[in-house]
Amino acid sequence: MSDIAEGRPRMAHWICKKFVMAASMLACMVSVYAADPAGPPPAGFPAGPPPAGFPAGPPPAGFPAGFTASRDAIPADTPGGTSITGMWQAMGLAAGWEQTNSIMKPDVLATYEAARAQAAVEGHAFMTNSAKCLPEGMPAMIDVPGTLEILEAPKSKEIIFLHTQDNQIRPVYLEEPHPANLKPSYWGHSYARWIAGTLVIDTVAIDDRTTLNWFGLPHSVALHTIEKYRLTNDGKTLDLELTLEDPGVLVAPWVVKKRFIRKPPHTRFDEYVCAERSRDAVPPSE
Amino acid sequence: MTQPLIRIGTWVFACIATVNISAPVRSAEAAQIGDQGLDGVWWIISYAAELKPIDGGAPPLNADARSEYQQWKRTLQADSTVDQVKTHCLPQGVPRLMGAPYPFQIVQTADRTTLLHESHHVIRSIYMDDVHPSEGDLTPSFMGDSIGHWEQHVLVIDTIGFQLRTSDRVGFDLRTSLDDSGLPHSEKLHTIERLRRIGDGNLLEDLITIDDPGVFNKGWTVRMVYKRQPGMRILDYVCGEPHRDISKVKRIS
Numbered sequence: 001m002s003d004i005a006e007g008r009p010r011m012a013h014w015i016c017k018k019f020v021m022a023a024s025m026l027a028c029m030v031s032v033y034a035a036d037p038a039g040p041p042p043a044g045f046p047a048g049p050p051p052a053g054f055p056a057g058p059p060p061a062g063f064p065a066g067f068t069a070s071r072d073a074i075p076a077d078t079p080g081g082t083s084i085t086g087m088w089q090a091m092g093l094a095a096g097w098e099q100t101n102s103i104m105k106p107d108v109l110a111t112y113e114a115a116r117a118q119a120a121v122e123g124h125a126f127m128t129n130s131a132k133c134l135p136e137g138m139p140a141m142i143d144v145p146g147t148l149e150i151l152e153a154p155k156s157k158e159i160i161f162l163h164t165q166d167n168q169i170r171p172v173y174l175e176e177p178h179p180a181n182l183k184p185s186y187w188g189h190s191y192a193r194w195i196a197g198t199l200v201i202d203t204v205a206i207d208d209r210t211t212l213n214w215f216g217l218p219h220s221v222a223l224h225t226i227e228k229y230r231l232t233n234d235g236k237t238l239d240l241e242l243t244l245e246d247p248g249v250l251v252a253p254w255v256v257k258k259r260f261i262r263k264p265p266h267t268r269f270d271e272y273v274c275a276e277r278s279r280d281a282v283p284p285s286e
Numbered sequence: 287m288t289q290p291l292i293r294i295g296t297w298v299f300a301c302i303a304t305v306n307i308s309a310p311v312r313s314a315e316a317a318q319i320g321d322q323g324l325d326g327v328w329w330i331i332s333y334a335a336e337l338k339p340i341d342g343g344a345p346p347l348n349a350d351a352r353s354e355y356q357q358w359k360r361t362l363q364a365d366s367t368v369d370q371v372k373t374h375c376l377p378q379g380v381p382r383l384m385g386a387p388y389p390f391q392i393v394q395t396a397d398r399t400t401l402l403h404e405s406h407h408v409i410r411s412i413y414m415d416d417v418h419p420s421e422g423d424l425t426p427s428f429m430g431d432s433i434g435h436w437e438q439h440v441l442v443i444d445t446i447g448f449q450l451r452t453s454d455r456v457g458f459d460l461r462t463s464l465d466d467s468g469l470p471h472s473e474k475l476h477t478i479e480r481l482r483r484i485g486d487g488n489l490l491e492d493l494i495t496i497d498d499p500g501v502f503n504k505g506w507t508v509r510m511v512y513k514r515q516p517g518m519r520i521l522d523y524v525c526g527e528p529h530r531d532i533s534k535v536k537r538i539s
Contacts, residue, residue, distance in 0.1 A: 155326070
């Protein structure tokens with residue numbers, strides 16, 4: 001048998017396994033979130049309403065079962081801090097980042113929904129970048145409910161965002177406005193400034209092979225994102241407000257919010273190997 | 287008025303530093319003393335598919351491992367198998383990753399030293415002044431678990447917990463190895479790296495001691511040297527897409 005003839009069924013087998021992996025990851029995350037006790041905040045933590053913009057109540061339509069848009073229960077042993085450097089656990093998906101949305105242009109949404117429907121007819125999941133073991137890239141990487149590490153590197157005047165999902169390395173530059181003639185890339189070009197305690201990151205030149213969110217909504221190369229990160233709860237949490245502007249697919253700017261919880265120092269950055277783990281997710285045939 | 291004070295301060299600091307030269311120094315201080323720490327982008331000077339011990343000769347493989355290695359090399363050369371770590375851009379492990387012909391960036395922060403490798407976009411975290419998880423809590427991984435501490439100006443990195451793969455669960459050949467030629471290792475692999483700036487500070491040396499009683503008759507050491515790359519940035523590295531031109535890295539056969 002030639003290598004090519006052998007390669008095709010292997011590839012189909014492999015892709016199939018990636019979906020099993022994605023489903024098991026989702027089931028695992030759902031169980032983790034579902035196990036989290038609702039109820040009053042832990043002792044020593046101020047009670048009260050969530051910060052402005054963090055909707056209470058049920059998650060918006062389109063969120064996978066088990067996820068909530070906003071959760072205010074921060075574990076009692078969460079360390080605080082004054083620096084954004086550290087490991088951060090995303091609290092579910094971003095609030096206000098539904099699968100479908102009236103901010104999307106109707107024709108773009110129709111094409112997207114048709115592609116999802118077609119995938120369902122063909123009996124497989126909708127192929128997002130992570131299902132193909134490609135980087136999520138900007139801005140969908142922000143939507144992934146995983147772990148984020150932030151490294152402030154003052155010597156090279158940059159802040160580096162590391163995402164465990166596919167080991168993505170995204171530098172943002174503190175003293176470098178967008179150069180002209182940028183070539184689009186998965187992470188785009190990010191210019192960051194500190195404005196009154198808020199880290200504001202402006203990103204352009206994002207390759208249109210990436211998607212707007214975890215659900216795979218498309219964007220155009222005209223996409224422009226503005227992230228505003230701010231430490232809250234004495235540095236125990238990091239709040240993000242993300243604005244998406246894209247005249248190619250959106251009729252108005254789309255604003256979503258997300259919260260991250262600080263993890264203790266020395267928390268391990270888990271090794272994530274897409275091609276490998278997808279195969280491991282499938283038990284050996286009996 | 288400020289100027290003389292700064293001079294006196296510097297002098298006092300220099301004296302203290304000299305007096306304490308043999309005392310153990312804490313991570314944050316060590317990073318500041320003498321050199322400028324290890325932050326920056328570094329690129330290996332020469333690339334070799336086969337690792338060679340620093341004191342000459344061949345790696346001290348035991349008899350079983352030697353025959354396994356020769357067999358693997360033969361199948362690779364005959365194209366009857368593929369090196370999946372390379373074709374699927376899997377994390378190469380230590381020392382293989384440290385010998386990769388692509389640059390990497392070092393970022394030092396409070397509790398860790400992070401190596402951002404362009405090659406296979408591997409993120410390698412070294413937890414400073416920490417201990418390894420206990421055996422039950424240690425999940426074997428391609429890159430293992432790395433802890434670090436400073437001995438004067440030398441960053442010492444201790445790594446255990448490497449997973450050994452000789453095939454994957456669905457029967458593909460997947461072999462983790464110590465270099466690009468397929469030099470084998472076992473689950474007992476333990477590496478100790480001594481990373482320091484040398485020369486005028488523009489070179490970085492990594493002396494990697496490989497201790498693996500499952501494969502080698504004794505411990506042995508390889509040396510890798512990287513050059514500082516001011517202004518260079520780590521690029522996107524997406525498996526299956528074009529990468530940086532590495533033709534300038536000298537190849538040693």
